[in-house]
Amino acid sequence: MDRKQQILDAAERLVRARGFDGFSYGDLEAEIGIRKASIHHHFPSKAELGLALTARYRGQVVGKLGAVAARRTRAADRLAEYLDLYREALAGGEQVCLCVALSAGRDSLNPDTLAELDAFNAASLDWLTATFKLARSDGSIKGVEEPGLEAAAALALVEGAQLIARAAGDVLKFDLATAQLKARIRLV
Helix, strand or coil: CCHHHHHHHHHHHHHHHHCHHHCCHHHHHHHHCCCHHHHHHHCCCHHHHHHHHHHHHHHHHHHHHHHHHHHCCCHHHHHHHHHHHHHHCCHHHCCCCHHHHHHHCHHHCCHHHHHHHHHHHHHHHHHHHHHHHHHHHHCCECCCCCHHHHHHHHHHHHHHHHHHHHHHCCHHHHHHHHHHHHHCECCC
16 A cells, blocks of 8 residues: 555544544654654645545545445435445444544635535435435335435434434444434335
8 A cells, every 4th residue: 555545544544533623643643653744745734635535535435325326226225225334434433434524623624625525415415316216216215205305314314323423432323313214214
């Protein structure tokens, strides 16, 4: 693995566990054993690191959601996998998804990182909207009226559920928060 990816991986772990303001280049130095000067060589500022992290994460998540859509033909199966992705991102209650962590500390992000964060949310909403549109036609999720509103509610639900579960250090809080949505999924 190259040094830049190593820095990004360590920074992502730290942001997901502590938030963007909760780590420094000194923490990265201790985590991966390279000098701060080497970190600054790849990412001259923390703002540039934040942008690179957010762009990389958006690409990874969009790729995962695309794979889910390609693999699953029923909306219910897609939504169930989506919920599983968010649950797994909790890492046992020790962290949250990167964009949830960044959203919580939005005031300290630069405009480019904020734009990337907004693009992540837009891509998530588009995918969810398509999933709920499919649900209206395949009937695999109960009671879908307005796919765009369903998408916005689902995104807010999973992100809020992550914050509650992380605050408690208990993944079961996520399960409780998402139980009503899961109950709408029709199993075949």
